[in-house]
Amino acid sequence: MTKKPAGSARRDDSLSRERIIDASIELLDTHGERGLTFRALSENLATGPGAIYWHVDNRHDLLVAACDAIIARTVCALKSDVKPKAAIRALALAMFDAIDAHPWVGSALTRAAGQLPVVRILERIGQPVRALGVPDSAQWAVVSALLSYILGVSAQNAANAHLARELNADRTGFLDDVASAWSALDANDYPFTRSVAGQLRAHDDREDFLSGIDLILLGIESAHGKRKRA
Amino acid sequence: MTKKPAGSARRDDSLSRERIIDASIELLDTHGERGLTFRALSENLATGPGAIYWHVDNRHDLLVAACDAIIARTVCALKSDVKPKAAIRALALAMFDAIDAHPWVGSALTRAAGQLPVVRILERIGQPVRALGVPDSAQWAVVSALLSYILGVSAQNAANAHLARELNADRTGFLDDVASAWSALDANDYPFTRSVAGQLRAHDDREDFLSGIDLILLGIESAHGKRKRA
DNA sequence: ACCTGAACACCGTTCAAGT
DNA sequence: ACCTGAACACCGTTCAAGT
Numbered sequence: 093m094t095k096k097p098a099g100s101a102r103r104d105d106s107l108s109r110e111r112i113i114d115a116s117i118e119l120l121d122t123h124g125e126r127g128l129t130f131r132a133l134s135e136n137l138a139t140g141p142g143a144i145y146w147h148v149d150n151r152h153d154l155l156v157a158a159c160d161a162i163i164a165r166t167v168c169a170l171k172s173d174v175k176p177k178a179a180i181r182a183l184a185l186a187m188f189d190a191i192d193a194h195p196w197v198g199s200a201l202t203r204a205a206g207q208l209p210v211v212r213i214l215e216r217i218g219q220p221v222r223a224l225g226v227p228d229s230a231q232w233a234v235v236s237a238l239l240s241y242i243l244g245v246s247a248q249n250a251a252n253a254h255l256a257r258e259l260n261a262d263r264t265g266f267l268d269d270v271a272s273a274w275s276a277l278d279a280n281d282y283p284f285t286r287s288v289a290g291q292l293r294a295h296d297d298r299e300d301f302l303s304g305i306d307l308i309l310l311g312i313e314s315a316h317g318k319r320k321r322a
Numbered sequence: 323m324t325k326k327p328a329g330s331a332r333r334d335d336s337l338s339r340e341r342i343i344d345a346s347i348e349l350l351d352t353h354g355e356r357g358l359t360f361r362a363l364s365e366n367l368a369t370g371p372g373a374i375y376w377h378v379d380n381r382h383d384l385l386v387a388a389c390d391a392i393i394a395r396t397v398c399a400l401k402s403d404v405k406p407k408a409a410i411r412a413l414a415l416a417m418f419d420a421i422d423a424h425p426w427v428g429s430a431l432t433r434a435a436g437q438l439p440v441v442r443i444l445e446r447i448g449q450p451v452r453a454l455g456v457p458d459s460a461q462w463a464v465v466s467a468l469l470s471y472i473l474g475v476s477a478q479n480a481a482n483a484h485l486a487r488e489l490n491a492d493r494t495g496f497l498d499d500v501a502s503a504w505s506a507l508d509a510n511d512y513p514f515t516r517s518v519a520g521q522l523r524a525h526d527d528r529e530d531f532l533s534g535i536d537l538i539l540l541g542i543e544s545a546h547g548k549r550k551r552a
Numbered sequence: 553a554c555c556t557g558a559a560c561a562c563c564g565t566t567c568a569a570g571t
Numbered sequence: 572a573c574c575t576g577a578a579c580a581c582c583g584t585t586c587a588a589g590t
Contacts (some may be wrong), residue, residue, distance in 0.1 A: 107574080130564065141565075147477035147573095151564065186588045202432070202481050206500035211507070218514030232521045235514075237471070237534030244474015251432050270436035271323050277441070284448030284465075285441050289464045304467030308534075335556080360583065370556045371584075377554095381583065 107139060109147045109157070114160045117194075124254060125196040128138040128155065152203070160209040161199035167212045176220035177309055182303045183216045184242055188298055191246045198250025201243055214239055226316045235311055241308060246299050267293055339377045339387070345389045347424075354484060355453045358385065382433070389430035390439040396420040398494045406450035407539055414472055416533045418528055421476045428480025431473055444469055449510060456546045464542055471538060475531050491520040497523055 115136050119127045130141040130151070137144070166186050176181065191198045204210055210300045217238050218231065226234050256266040274282075274289035346368050348355045360371040360381070367374070378384045396416050404412065421428045432438055447468050448461065456464050486496040504512075504519035 129562095131562090132578095140577095142567080142576070143574050145565075153363055170429070199432075201484075202429075202477050205478065205482050205485055206503070208500070211504065212511065215512050215515050218518065222514060232518050232525060232531040233530050234537065235518070236530050238535050240474045240531075240534060241471045242474075243478060244470045244472075247432050247477050248435065248470060252435050255433070255435055274441065282441065282445050284452065285445050288448065288462050295462060300463050300466050301470075303463040304470060304538075305323060307464065307467050307538055307541035307545065308540070310544045311537035311539070314540045314544045315537065319471070360580095361581090364557095370558095372557070372586080375584075551568050 106144055107137065107147060112137065112144055112147055112154070113157050113161055113246065116154055117161060120158060120196045121194055124257060125155075125199060128158075128196075137239075145174055155196075155200050156204045156207055156209065159197050159204060159214075160207075162190055162194050162197050163201075163209040163212050167216055170216070176223040179220040180217060180309065181240065181305060183213070183303065184238075185298075187213065187246065187303065188249075188301050189221060191249055192253075192298075195250040195253035198246035198248070199254075202247045210239075210243075215241065217242075221312075224316070226312065234316070238305075238308060241258075241304060245304070249297065324515060326405050335465060337367065337373055337377060342367065342374055342377055342384070343387050343391055350388060350426045351424060354487060355385075355429060358426075365468075372547075379480070385426075385430050385514060386434045386437055386439065389427050389434060390437075390442075391473055392420055392424050392438040393431075393442050394447070397446055406453040409450040410468065410539065411532065411535060413443070414468075415528075415532065417443065417476060418531050419477075421479055422483075422528075425480040425483035428476035428478075429484075432477045440469075440473075443472065447472075451542075454542065454546070456542065465466060468535075468538055475534070479527065494523075501541055 112133070114131055116128055119129075119132055120244040128151070131142060134144060141254065144154075148157070150286055167183075169180075170182060170186055184268045191201075201209060211280075214235065219236050221235050221238070223232055252266070254262070259266060259269075271289045271292045274285050274292065279286060332493070342363070345363055346358055349359075349362055349366065353362075360374060364371045364374060370478070374384075397413075400409075400412060400416060431439060444465065448465050451461060451465050451468070482496070483493070486493040489496060489499075501519045501522045504515050504522065506518055509516060
């Protein structure tokens with residue numbers, strides 16, 4: 093009689109891993125990584141901290157689970173029948189946007205080495221890399237380069253968002269500060285950094301990210317290309 | 323009369339930023355990032371926590387300063403008159419080795435966006451990229467791709483070391499666990515991940531890292547190459 | 553100027569006790 | 572099986588008070 097209704101919105105009072113993860117995501121989105129606290133969480137869920145430990149191993153487990161929920165959604169939303177290079181680009185951009193929307197995911201991914209969320213991404217890179225004709229022996233190196241780059245930029249962006257929030261509450265102001273600090277560096281020791289300080293303000297993170305992906309794709313082609321019409 | 327002796331080893335009892343940073347590095351190297359505690363630090367230095375705050379803004383400041391000390395040493399030890407591509411490779415490897423020796427540096431770098439330690443690396447990438455003949459308009463994209471990749475792998479390696487320490491106290495055991503978890507994944511959903519699970523145990527992180535750098539360098543050449551003898 | 557160390561406002565995690 | 576909530580063992584940071 094009281095079977096779970098197939099719909100979604102049924103407000104069940106009992107605790108569950110899923111409800112805990114949803115509440116965690118909300119906390120993380122609104123207050124950043126440091127906002128995920130067993131005390132805040134148990135208040136939002138109207139329980140004690142002990143109750144949460146019944147469904148979840150520890151804070152790290154919870155963070156990875158929340159991260160995985162976001163990654164799973166993101167990966168599932170991708171179209172599957174596209175050409176390999178387009179697929180890699182689409183995945184990369186989807187990741188970038190997901191982490192832009194949930195900065196804490198960037199740092200969580202770094203700490204989830206080899207675990208489910210990372211594997212989801214790995215798989216979505218590996219399949220098109222295979223399709224690209226990269227030989228078996230080189231696949232791991234190629235895929236892990238792409239993965240490292242994607243995770244690296246993600247973590248970086250997450251850290252930037254975190255810093256901007258803490259220091260200035262304003263991202264542009266943060267970049268301005270960095271740009272003027274760079275301009276004030278010693279001209280002999282830091283010629284390059286000084287020369288790009290101006291570009292810093294104007295640049296588009298998302299575009300830079302994508303041109304990094306394209307650079308790696310070019311490298312892959314040049315190293316393992318099928319050279320179709322040769 | 324009591325001028326500072328020019329030598330180094332004079333054991334001065336008074337606190338200084340430098341002594342605090344040295345003690346921090348020792349703590350971080352022996353006990354990981356979580357080992358850096360104002361209590362442990364003040365015990366090692368035979369003072370109270372308040373004394374440390376006189377020389378250092380806060381924990382984050384301290385971590386970045388410790389990180390910068392390592393990066394500065396690493397960058398200074400590099401030879402300066404080498405060909406551009408060799409210089410980039412040498413810098414990348416030096417960073418990899420430094421972070422391998424001090425895993426906490428990897429995560430510290432991520433949180434030091436735009437600050438001195440990162441700028442040191444940026445500059446050392448930028449100069450050879452210029453020498454490679456990459457046009458001004460593309461320099462930022464190229465350099466930030468390399469930087470992101472290097473920092474990304476660094477953070478990743480740091481996290482692995484941290485995880486291995488926490489879970490198993492043994493790095494090989496950690497990789498074994500991941501490899502067997504990957505092998506147990508669903509064959510339909512994760513064909514690629516399953517296929518590389520075996521390679522995971524055998525692979526050499528350092529080599530993989532370098533082939534990623536080479537991939538990016540290839541891409542740079544192919545996009546902006548001087549094609550000397552064409 | 554520099555140091556002391558108690559005190560404040562937090563943390564994650566555990567565990568006896570309840571239902 | 573699942574939840575409660577007090578208690579434990581920590582944190583970073585501050586600040587009146589000392590020298």
